[in-house]
Amino acid sequence: MMRYIRLHKIFIKQDLKKLMEYKVDFLLGAVGFLLEQAAQILCLGIIFAGIPALCYTVDGVVVDSWGFNEVLFIYGFSLIPKGIDHLFFDNLWGLGYWIVDKGDFDKYLTRPINSWFYVLCEKFCVDALGEIIIGIVLIIYSTLSMPAQVADAINWWRVLPVLAVMPFAILIFTSIKTATAAISFWTKRSGHITHMCYMTNEFAKYPTKIYNTFIKTAITFVLPFALTAYYPAIYILRGESVWSLPVTVLVSLALFGISQLIWYRGISSYESAGS
Numbered sequence: 001m002m003r004y005i006r007l008h009k010i011f012i013k014q015d016l017k018k019l020m021e022y023k024v025d026f027l028l029g030a031v032g033f034l035l036e037q038a039a040q041i042l043c044l045g046i047i048f049a050g051i052p053a054l055c056y057t058v059d060g061v062v063v064d065s066w067g068f069n070e071v072l073f074i075y076g077f078s079l080i081p082k083g084i085d086h087l088f089f090d091n092l093w094g095l096g097y098w099i100v101d102k103g104d105f106d107k108y109l110t111r112p113i114n115s116w117f118y119v120l121c122e123k124f125c126v127d128a129l130g131e132i133i134i135g136i137v138l139i140i141y142s143t144l145s146m147p148a149q150v151a152d153a154i155n156w157w158r159v160l161p162v163l164a165v166m167p168f169a170i171l172i173f174t175s176i177k178t179a180t181a182a183i184s185f186w187t188k189r190s191g192h193i194t195h196m197c198y199m200t201n202e203f204a205k206y207p208t209k210i211y212n213t214f215i216k217t218a219i220t221f222v223l224p225f226a227l228t229a230y231y232p233a234i235y236i237l238r239g240e241s242v243w244s245l246p247v248t249v250l251v252s253l254a255l256f257g258i259s260q261l262i263w264y265r266g267i268s269s270y271e272s273a274g275s
Contacts, residue, residue: 007113007117007121012121012124033127033130033131034130034134037079037130037131037134040075041072041075041138044068044071044072044075045068048067048068048071052067053065053066053067053068054066054067054071054206054207054210064207064209066207067146067147067150069142069143069145069146069147069150070142070146070150070237071205071206071207072138072141072142073138073139073142073143073146073233073236073237074205074206074207074229074230074233074234075138075205076134076135076136076137076138076139076141076142077135077139077229077232077233077236078135078201078204078205078225078228078229078230078233079131079132079134079135079138080132080135080136080166081166081169081170081172081173081228081229082131082173082201082228083128083129083131083132083135084128084132084166084170085170085173085174085177086125086128086131087124087125087126087128087129087132088120088121088124088125089120089121089173089174089177090123090125090128091119091120091121091122091123092119092120092174092177092178092181092194093177093181093191093194094119094123095119095181095182095184096180096181096183096184096189096190096191096192096193096194097189097191098189098191099119099184100184100185100188100189100270100273101184101188101189101273102273103272103273105270105272106272109267109270115267116178116260116263120174150237153237153238153239154236154237155236155239156236158235158236158239159236161235161245162232162235162236162245164245165232165245165248165249168248168249168252168253169227169228169232169248169252170228171252171253171255171256172224172225172227172228172248172251172252172255173198173201173225173228174256174259175252175255175256175258175259176194176197176198176223176255176259177194177198178259178260178262178263179255179258179259179262179263180193180194180197180198181194182259182262182263182266183262183266184266185266185267185269185270186266186269188273197223200218200219200223200225201223201225201228201229203215203219203225203226204219204225204226204228204229204230205229205230206230207230207234208220208226208230208231221251224248224251224252224255227244227247227248227251227252228248231244231248232244232245232248
C-alpha cells in the first residue's frame, strides 16, 4: 500500500510538470470549465426566477418543496465527490476514447505495477480544483442565504457521518467509469458509453422525489449518483434519508467489485490494437 501511495505522488509530480509546459492550455481548460458551471447555475437561477419553489405533489397536494437555496446547496454538494474523482482518476476517460483504440494500453501491461492503478493515477487534473472550490462556495453561499427557519433546522453535526462516507461516494464515480471504460477491451472504444452513464449524475443535482419511480430507482441503485449528491445533502439540511449513508457504502463496494470483475475479464480478452 505504501509503495502505491509513493507511486501516486510521483505520478502527480510528473503530471504537474507537464501542465507547467502548457500553461495556456491549462488556463483555457479551467476558464471553459468555469463558464460551463456558471451557465448551469444561471439556468438554475432562471428557473427559480419564475417559480417560488420546486414542489413534489400527490393528487394535486404539495407534499414537499425545496427553495432555490436548498437546491443550490444540493447542486454545490454534488460537485465535491465528482470533483475529487475528476482530480485524481480522470484518465479512465482516455481509456474509453483512445488508449485501447490506439494500442497504447500495451505499455500498462509491461510495467511492474497494477494496470488499473497505473491508468487511474497517470493523470492529475488540476482544473478539477475549480469544481471543488465552486461546490464549497455554493454550499457556503446557499447556507448563508437560506431563510432563518430553514437554516435553523440544519444540524452541522450531521456533516461528520457524511464526510465519513464521502470516499465511498467518490468510489461510485470511479467504479462506474472503470466498468464502462473497460468495455473498450472488447469494443476498442467505449467513451460514448462512459459519457452516457456519467451524465446521469445531472439528475442527482435535484431532489429525487420530482422524478418518476423508474428514474428514481435508476439514479439510486443502478447508476447511484443520487447517493453522492441529493441524499447526503438532504441529510445535512433536514436530517432525512439517514438510511442512504450505509447504503452508499454497500452500493459503492458492490459497484467496485463489479467494475474490477469487468476490468480483469476485459484484460484477459485484450488483443491490442492500433496500426
